[in-house]
Amino acid sequence: MLRVSKLTDYATAVMAALADAPARVHSAQELAERVRLELPTVSKLLKQLAHAGLVDSFRGVNGGYRLARASERISVADIVTAMEGPIGMTECSAQSGLCGLEPHCGVRVNWQRINQAIAEALAGVSLADMLKPSRRRGAIPIHVAPSL
């Protein structure tokens, strides 16, 4: 299906909730209620997001999470990468020397370019964009790397 994991999906929803009031600190509990997910689940993914530097965390009473930077400066690619690691459509496009077919298949290089096109597509959409209901006119141009 070519999909991101559920956790990643949830993460975008949680990040969107944070972006709604970027100045405030939100507890994991509050966010869980907001997006209708279990607290442990939300807590888990917030830790990952904090580890990746996308959110700041605060301990103790009245602690919680806050966006580490403006929603315009956080891309969907950032969130996906934080949750799933480096974006790579195939084994060999993320890291070479693994599939053993490399000398014979000949399609590796081109997969890498497709990869890059998709990574750029994800990088080109910010968290702020995700909050816009369905507004902006005019396509965002995305390019696959030269020489495909």
Next chain:
Amino acid sequence: MLRVSKLTDYATAVMAALADAPARVHSAQELAERVRLELPTVSKLLKQLAHAGLVDSFRGVNGGYRLARASERISVADIVTAMEGPIGMTECSAQSGLCGLEPHCGVRVNWQRINQAIAEALAGVSLADMLKPSRRRGAIPIHVAPSL
């Protein structure tokens, strides 16, 4: 990691091998040797590709597989879809009414647009393109749907 499955990856390699001699009929055995994979695996994915109409199959002695149409008219999206089903980054972007968060998360519509951008990126690269070592200059422009 946001990746296609290994089978899909293998499928592109097998399709590339077929595209190398599009007029001939290749047995599963021959293709398996060519791409250095086990016969049952190659056989399995060829069945799927045949079912999706991307290759024609011929039974009996001297039977085998052949590209159903010119490699220029087979896209990477075709192969991915044949192997993995409809392209959809999230549950809800492939099919609504499943995640229960839809009324609250607000990011669903935008995921759908990202989806579409990626689907178009994959659709814009043909099997013939995949065979080119690393040649063509000039980016292929891809657009996310209007109103993101």
Next chain:
DNA sequence: ATAAATCAGTACTATTTCGGTACCATATCG
């Protein structure tokens, strides 16, 4: 100082998906 609230880290388990294999049926050619 103590208790409460909240995040941090680790570990565990159940479920699902994926990759791979086996088997038998069916079709074609000689």
Next chain:
DNA sequence: CGATATGGTACCGAAATAGTACTGATTTAT
């Protein structure tokens, strides 16, 4: 009819995923 191939189905083991639980650390408030 027999050899060669694909078609279809079913199965199994391994890995990834999702979710849960528990314990520790930190901060605030009283």
